[in-house]
Amino acid sequence: MILSSLNIHCFRNIMHAEINPSDRFNLFVGGNGSGKTSLLEAIHHLSVARSFKTRFCKHVIQHGAKEFTLFGKMGDLSVGIMRARNGKSRIRIGEKDVQSIAELAEQFPLQVINPDTYQLITAGPKMRRKFVDWGVFHVEHEFVTFWKQLYRVLRHRNAILKEKVDFDSIKQHLEPWDADFIRLSERLTCFREAYVEELRPIFMDLMQRLLDIVGVRIEFRSGWSDERSLESLLTSSLQRDIMLGHTQFGPHRADLLLYVGDHLAQDVLSRGQLKLLVCAMQLAQALLLEKKTSKKCVFLVDDLPSELDTEHRRALCGVLIELETQIFMTCIEQNAFVDLIKLPSTKVFKVDSGNITPFERNTS
Structure with missing residues (x-):
């Protein structure tokens, strides 16, 4: 299932963000600590209600906040997640509160590729x-x-x-x-x-x-x-x-x-x-x-250039393109993914201190 919209509140260094991603490639560009990986963590929560970096939910709640909330829309289905420092949590799929993470995972198959x-x-x-x-x-x-x-x-x-x-x-x-x-x-x-x-x-x-x-x-x-x-x-x-x-x-x-x-x-x-x-x-x-x-399985790809040379990175990106699925990728320099950026279905976002904004792509 494709994620068509995402709202993030008080998740790590992201105080508030709202994005409408492409149904194919989404490239998030920013420096170290800008919030790129935090964005991927938030999307990961919509699939399995946990981070791929830590098993402690309180670690992803923004400093000074009591809770984080995430809202995602996948086709006609809406998903919401709330986690509080006091241990309270709520998962909502459509109009129904659910207790089983399996119900959540079934709706949104997702894989993570990272260092x-x-x-x-x-x-x-x-x-x-x-x-x-x-x-x-x-x-x-x-x-x-x-x-x-x-x-x-x-x-x-x-x-x-x-x-x-x-x-x-x-x-x-x-x-x-x-x-x-x-x-x-x-x-x-x-x-x-x-x-x-x-x-x-x-x-x-x-x-x-x-x-x-x-x-x-x-x-x-x-x-x-x-x-x-x-x-x-x-x-x-x-x-x-x-x-x-x-x-x-x-x-x-x-x-x-x-x-x-x-x-x-x-x-x-x-x-x-x-x-x-x-x-x-x-x-x-x-x-x-x-x-x-x-x-379709959604892919979260964090820091793909790590330990891969240009040839193998291009080979992997070629396979990802052939999958024709939704992909969220992060990088420090967008020039590392020139082939992807040239695709008309690609959206590029700038990430800076937890702020996420779309910007014009340099396709030259």
Whole structure:
């Protein structure tokens, strides 16, 4: 869905801003600390009700203000978000207050490309599970229900493992929970595996366009051995699960690994190459989303020139152009994106000390 208007109040250094973006490219130009990234954070809030830079909402409320408010219009749908320092919050979609962030995310699929993008590969498996689950969530309506049920069962199982009772009592208490855990785990894993299988060829095609590297492959790990059933692993690992106080095997341990030949990608590629690899993964998700649902994914692109040379930056911009979706980009110098600025669908905005204003483009 396309963001057609945005109102920001008391969000970081933006006291008030109102913009009517292009439905294609929007370039925000300004110096360091001008508020460019803050604008992208505000848009990100309209999708998932949180920042991509901090998990503390109070950090994005403008100094001296009690709350921030955001209003966005997406086609015929309006979205509003309020967060206050005292912890109060309100999310409104259309005429209805909602409690579920999933309802918000479903309306506004969104991806972020920024200087930390490479961490999807270098950080722990939790980020990569989130990456896979983002994709499955947007194409399989049942997924979020199974996901919530699984993690509820997992919490109960881990609580039982911590009980100060004998082994036989714990084993008996776990039996009904393990049956549900196994059933939900297998269902959730089927969703994930099917999604990665569909994503793989799209990713490989994009990767070859962005990076001149051979031997790249992507592998999904379910969270338990392919050679044994989850049921047998839960049985054989119970003693150690009790000692650790948590469940060692299951979809909560799933991972998505990228290899170059026999080596993990993070062990042999530069940071710039890793960034392009992750961009290929994110762009593949957007293409798969459109293929399966006809929905467009909005992209927030912060400081694209970071660690990318001119050739690779142009290659990435070329793919973004082909997506024909809405993109919000930031940069210090607009000359870094001459090809984009020349497009008639591009809007350029100047950002200075939290003030955002459209200005005439230099297309020469």
